[in-house]
Amino acid sequence: MIEFLKRLLRTPQGAIGLLIVLLALVIVLFGPSLAPHDPESLAPLARYKPSSLNYLMGTDQYGRDILSRLLIGGRATISMAVLATVAGTLVGALIGTTSAFLGGRSDEVIMRTVDSVMSIPSLLFALLVVNLLGSSTANALIAVAVAFAPSMARVTRSVALSVRKQDYISAAIARGERSSYIILREMLPNVVAPIIVEMTIRISFAVMLFATLSFLGLGAQPPAAEWGLMVSEARQYMHLSAGILIWPSLAIAIVAVGFNLLGDGLRDALNPRT
């Protein structure tokens, strides 16, 4: 574990990515207690304030403290993105492993169907699912998970197939190991690593997809402090104060970059050839 962390921190991607993701974790866990102001208290006299010692990032169109809203909204945006990606990965991994395990004609049919679903853009698919279930944060979570499952199935299947062909699996079969031992002790650990890498990178897509859904009015609803919703609300007032728009945009971009960097860092650290 320590050895692995060292490998991860050796690349700049891994080090910066881990730092940003840890920061995001702090916001998710302690964001609400770190917030200097009440994120929903309106202050008509303190609208559109620029950055100051009292309001580090200024205030928005209702005089609410932008920093406090970001700290509280982070919990919704980040934890939902992680949850949705994990759920989508689990479903996808199940489909992908089953397909690789069954092989032959069933594999062909399952994968062709997965490909067919992938021909609908994820955002459009998520829009349809949210519309079907109604706009809310929980439904947006299901929508993103459903939209991610097909591509994760594809990744899992290709990884499982390539692992299946490795010499150490043949060796285990030759040694006369039980199938359950081979699948659990030999295959699974080698399948999990690439999936975790893919999942980490996908979390950054999920952050963006969630924010986009809220932006289009189909995710979190006002007065929630969700980051995508903050950008959406800022559009009307951005001529009056650019900060309302810039800070939540930056927050989304930084978290997305963080998970991307961490994913690339993990890939390098897990790759024995580097």
Added chain:
Amino acid sequence: MSPNYILKRVMMIVYTLFIVSLIVFAITQVLPGDAAVIMLGENATKEALDALRQSMGLNAPVWVQYGRWLGGVLHGDFGTSLRTGQAVGPVMLEALSRSLLLAVLSIALMLILAIPLGIIAAVRRGRIADMVVSLISYAGISLPEFVTATVAVLIVGDWLKWLPPTGYVPLTENFLGGIQHLILPVCVISIILIAHVSRMVRSELVDVLHTDYVRAARIKGLSGMTVLFRHALRNALLPTITVVALDVGYLLGGVIVVEEIFAIPGIGRALIVAIQTRDLPSIQAGVLIMAATYSIVNFVADILYAWLDKRIQYD
């Protein structure tokens, strides 16, 4: 490349569209509020609703309704919009043509910028130029379109007033005005594509530059430029075709957001309006057309790839 392979690929497109038609029909069936309620409003009398349901064939079993709808689609009839009463097919295809203009221009801009960026990064691997390119691409893939679009409208449209912030002018009506309205949306859409493809070109080219045949070409005494452009690049750019085709999925998703923000009457905006107003025939047609676009682009990419790369034998 055998006729067999092409036939197999065409069958895959048919299967894809069949699955998508099932999914989209299922989703529109389960949506709360049926077509009769949407057309007559929530306060319509029960008798009026029943009469309309009868005349629209909504009382038939679901699979009969699906069969009727699919039969219509196969004859090019996507039904009539619940919102406007117009035929959905022509409206959606016209919207698609505007979106395709946007998409083609974005891909062109991406190719002009992403390939040189990828080449520079690969050739100067580990140097400053490489770091700058990878920094740009990390930023590019981490900024959702709605953020870049909104910031672009604020800075270029509102502060600098270089370009009109939103709106759409047909090129046939006013060419210069049309182009001015397209510049910002095209730039916004191509950012993610540039980031993605330049990384791809870089990593492919780095791999190819380490192969034996490139080393052989160097040892033969060919100049660095000849090796790069005549030997390495040909093979390094091949996988880019596949990546670009797969990116069309992102592109179509991005088009939805960008058209909404820049008020461009393309298929993405038409779909959002259709979803918001529960205009079922328009939703069905829009999703099918998007899936068909994606499938056809990937089909063309596969054929192109097989034609360019003689090493690949398909059966």
